[in-house]
Amino acid sequence: MAENLRSLDKQDMEALMLQLGEPKFRAKQLFGWVHGKGVESLAEMHNLGKNLLAKLEQEITLPPYEVLARQQSVDGTEKFLLALEDGQAIECVLMRYRGDNSKHRNTLCVSSQVGCAMGCTFCATGQGGFVRNLSVGEILGQVYAVNRYLQDESDERIGNIVFMGMGEPLLNFDNVLKAINIFNDEEGLQIGIRRMTISTCGIAPQIERLAEQEKEIVFAVSLHAPNDEQRSEMMPVNKRYPLAVLMKACRHYQKVTGKRISFEYALMKGFNDSDKHIQQLQQLLQGMDAHINLIPVNPVDDGSPYRRPSRREVLDFAGKLKARGLACSVREEKGTDIDGACGQLRGKVQQKKREGQA
Ligand code: SF4
Incomplete structure (x- = not known):
């Protein structure tokens, strides 16, 4: 299959123009169409000339x-299931935050892989297994597709991106980093690096690699349990990179970048919400500039062993963390009525397809 034009950055486009015998300035024009305007077809690039368009058609x-399915929550959150060229599908979730200027924003939670090999027990994507990495163009295409959708109804667009959708972004490291640089490009969408978040389940060596590469990005770690026994039970990655190894990598990251790290903690009633857990969290994060994001767990299905705590219980837990000097907040929940956890919509559509074939 020819390469997706959206996977090319400026240098790649310059090389392509050189190969096609075209002047260098054409690469800049092409980049503006593809990454600035997010066009869907070569025909939209009206200033490139018929000859060049014909040559491009042969090469890329x-x-x-293509939106296969869409769910909208009562709070305005929308989940999109997007088709890929090879018949696979990925999810991305548009979260609309409304308030005064600083709080008014559209954030897109994007996928970095089709499926995921990490097997976290609370996650629908993890339970479906890994298929493949997304290309740079497929990562970018999620934002471009939703921007087009937004522009149909208003002049709004995506201003923040979080890599918290399907897949483990640090296992598709090069493509994720290249996509981030293109999102940030002044002739692309110009999304500030500090408006992009990478969230990892804890791939320790890649955290050290990230520290050397991208110092301004917001970095988050899915922690979910503050001891190895429970974390390994929920997140098999912990057997490979137990907490001591993970926290060493996080401390290294902070030393190199000087940036605060967010630790995601899905609060599960009767599982990770006791005083003992608070004590373990305190020990784990001692001396670090850390922020704990509490998320009341969203059970994958009715048979899930994880129970959702009440709002009161979440606030009590947060209060106890703060009393021990730990910075924390309760994440504003979005889209809980639309299969909010990642992988659920894709799972449902796949299930329907199987039922249709049976
Ligand atoms: S939570 Fe993230 S890392 Fe874990 S299985 Fe799901 S997609 Fe993969």
Whole structure:
């Protein structure tokens, strides 16, 4: 299959123009169409000339955006299931935050892989297994597709990106980093690096690699349990990189970047919400500039062993953390009525397809 034009950055486009015998300034024009405007077809690039468009058609693909399914929450959150060229599908979630200027924003939670090999027990994607990494163009295409959708209804667009959708972003490291740089480009969407978040389940060596590469990005770690026994039970990655190894990598990251790290903690009633857990969290994060993001767990299905705490219980837990000097907040929940956890919509559509074939 020819390469997706959206996977090319400026240098790649300059090389392509050179190969096609075209002047260098064409690469800049092409970049503006693909990454600035997020066009869906070569025909939209009206200033490139018929000759060049014909040559491009031979060399690359520019797949149109195809929304297979869409769910909208009562709070305005929307989940999109997008088709990929090879028949696979990925999810991304648009979260609309409304308030005064600083709080008014559209954030897109994007996927970095089709499926995921990490097997976290609370996650629908993890339970479906790994298929493949997304290309740079497929990562970018999620934001471009939703921007087009937004522009149909208003002049709004995505201003923040979080890599918390399907897949482990640090296991598709090069493509994720390249996509981030293109999102940030002044002729692309110009999304500030500090408006992008990478969240990892804890791939320790890649955290050290990230520290050397991208110092301004917001970095988050899915912690969920403050001891090895429970974390390994929920997140098999912990057997490979137990907490001592993970926290060493996080401390290294902070030393190199000087940035605060967010630790995601899905609060599960009767599982990780006791005073003992608070004590363990305190020991784990001692001396670090850390922020704990509490998320009341969203059970994957009715048979899930994880129970959701009440709002009161979440606030009590947060209060106890703060009393011990730990910075924390309760994440504003979005889309809990639309299969909010990642992988659930894709799982449902796949299930329907199987039922249709049976
Ligand atoms: S939570 Fe993230 S890392 Fe874990 S299985 Fe799901 S997608 Fe993969």
